Amino acid sequence: MSQLLSNQDKMEKLVSLCRRRGFIFPSSEIYGGLSSCWDYGPLGVELKRNVKQAWWQAVVQKRDDMVGLDTSILMHPRVWEASGHLEGFSDPLVECKSCHLRWRADELKGDVCPSCSGELTEPKQFNLMFKTFMGPVEDEASVVYLRPETAQGIFVNFQNVVNTTRKKLPFGIAQIGKSFRNEITTGNFIFRSREFEQMEIEFFVKPGTDKQWFDYWLKERLDWYLELGIKKKNLRLRQHTKGELAHYARECYDIDYLFPMGWSELEGIANRGDFDLVQHAKASGKSLSYLDEESNEHIVPYIIEPSAGVDRSVLAFLCDAYDEEPDKDEIRVVLHLHPALAPYKVAVLPLSRKEPLTKVAEEIYADLRQCWMVGYDIAQSIGRRYRRQDEIGTPYCITIDFQSLEDKQATIRERDSMKQLRIPISELSNTLAAKLSGEAFEILPPGGSYWLGF
Numbered sequence: 001m002s003q004l005l006s007n008q009d010k011m012e013k014l015v016s017l018c019r020r021r022g023f024i025f026p027s028s029e030i031y032g033g034l035s036s037c038w039d040y041g042p043l044g045v046e047l048k049r050n051v052k053q054a055w056w057q058a059v060v061q062k063r064d065d066m067v068g069l070d071t072s073i074l075m076h077p078r079v080w081e082a083s084g085h086l087e088g089f090s091d092p093l094v095e096c097k098s099c100h101l102r103w104r105a106d107e108l109k110g111d112v113c114p115s116c117s118g119e120l121t122e123p124k125q126f127n128l129m130f131k132t133f134m135g136p137v138e139d140e141a142s143v144v145y146l147r148p149e150t151a152q153g154i155f156v157n158f159q160n161v162v163n164t165t166r167k168k169l170p171f172g173i174a175q176i177g178k179s180f181r182n183e184i185t186t187g188n189f190i191f192r193s194r195e196f197e198q199m200e201i202e203f204f205v206k207p208g209t210d211k212q213w214f215d216y217w218l219k220e221r222l223d224w225y226l227e228l229g230i231k232k233k234n235l236r237l238r239q240h241t242k243g244e245l246a247h248y249a250r251e252c253y254d255i256d257y258l259f260p261m262g263w264s265e266l267e268g269i270a271n272r273g274d275f276d277l278v279q280h281a282k283a284s285g286k287s288l289s290y291l292d293e294e295s296n297e298h299i300v301p302y303i304i305e306p307s308a309g310v311d312r313s314v315l316a317f318l319c320d321a322y323d324e325e326p327d328k329d330e331i332r333v334v335l336h337l338h339p340a341l342a343p344y345k346v347a348v349l350p351l352s353r354k355e356p357l358t359k360v361a362e363e364i365y366a367d368l369r370q371c372w373m374v375g376y377d378i379a380q381s382i383g384r385r386y387r388r389q390d391e392i393g394t395p396y397c398i399t400i401d402f403q404s405l406e407d408k409q410a411t412i413r414e415r416d417s418m419k420q421l422r423i424p425i426s427e428l429s430n431t432l433a434a435k436l437s438g439e440a441f442e443i444l445p446p447g448g449s450y451w452l453g454f
């Protein structure tokens with residue numbers, strides 16, 4: 001990491017890069033934007049999909065004790081009564097008697113309105129759930145809520161999953177999906193918004209083994225971020241104090257990331273005990289227990305919940321990857337994204353816009369696209385094109401030059417070291433596959449050689 005960049009302007013630069021290169025746009029921008037809502041552009045959607053895929057692979061695909069689920073955003077309103085959200089999912093708000101702006105009482109520094117110094121009302125609880133109406137009549141009976149977390153969709157399907165998969169304890173259910181919270185204080189780009197995506201695991205265990213599984217998931221989830229390239233010094237575990245614990249939690253830790261605005265929550269890991277299954281069984285009148293074959297007794301499992309934010313993870317990966325390096329008289333902006341997360345895995349760059357070079361390049365581009373997301377750039381000098389790919393985190397660039405027409409070889413350049421290899425075009429796919437799965441760049445494929453300045 002270079003010393004050129006201070007934390008203060010890192011966020012500003014990232015927001016500008018995301019906007020300029022098509023990662024993230026303000027929502028409804030042509031109408032002036034919609035506060036704290038964001039649209040993912042062509043590169044952002046790839047990055048976000050890659051984050052979700054890396055999570056799904058780690059927590060579902062590669063394990064035999066996890067299954068997935070995709071539940072609806074609108075749920076029966078009684079779900080939110082039983083879960084405690086109708087009663088307790090609120091922030092204390094005060095209103096200015098002069099300008100009528102509202103503020104979070106627990107975040108205010110003084111006792112007057114920060115905007116106009118007007119007198120403030122007494123705090124009132126403000127529920128964070130978005131309300132809407134189901135069907136054509138807008139009355140109290142048709143009120144439904146946009147879910148504020150995906151977790152409840154998992155709890156209410158516990159019995160369905162047990163019956164259809166015959167999973168034995170301990171096992172988990174994973175879900176990725178949109179959640180909505182009418183947050184009072186938003187900001188810091190995509191860190192806190194009103195519409196966001198969560199990646200949640202509800203891991204069901206026998207009571208008494210919950211502490212051991214809680215510790216297991218703390219380590220597992222921390223390792224996931226480290227394996228995808230987040231620097232250890234930028235991650236920490238923070239235990240919730242008794243006063244901070246949510247109404248359902250027996251124990252909770254946050255995985256915090258050192259964002260440019262300071263240490264902030266990336267993921268929460270909670271021991272929810274049997275709170276949710278007991279509550280939903282009581283409210284619905286349906287049994288949500290599990291027949292333990294060893295003891296032949298019905299038990300209510302305890303739940304360990306690692307709950308991560310997709311958007312916050314995207315922001316953390318971007319912050320951690322962003323760097324500015326001195327480069328002769330200029331500055332090279334690089335996103336050192338892990339190859340699994342990079343929007344494009346490779347870009348094909350023909351040295352000239354003319355035939356027959358472009359024909360060869362287009363054939364390679366078409367061929368590699370069968371396996372990966374691939375960029376193609378023919379505009380301006382090769383140096384500028386490398387910089388453009390560095391800035392969006394493309395791990396490898398392939399250059400086709402006039403010599404390629406003679407020797408049927410191309411140059412492959414690594415983003416981080418900027419080193420280059422000359423390799424047979426016929427070896428490109430295999431070489432890329434090997435490098436993208438972690439092979440050292442120095443290892444040459446058959447017929448390959450080190451290129452200038454290696």
Ligand code: GAP
Binds near residue numbers: 193265
């Ligand atoms: N089911 C438990 C639960 O929802 P949470 O700590 O409220 O717990 C989990 O949320 C994760 O969801 C957070 O760690 C964060 O990554 C993400 N998240 C929560 N509120 C968010 C918001 N307003 N904007 C973006 N991400 C949010």
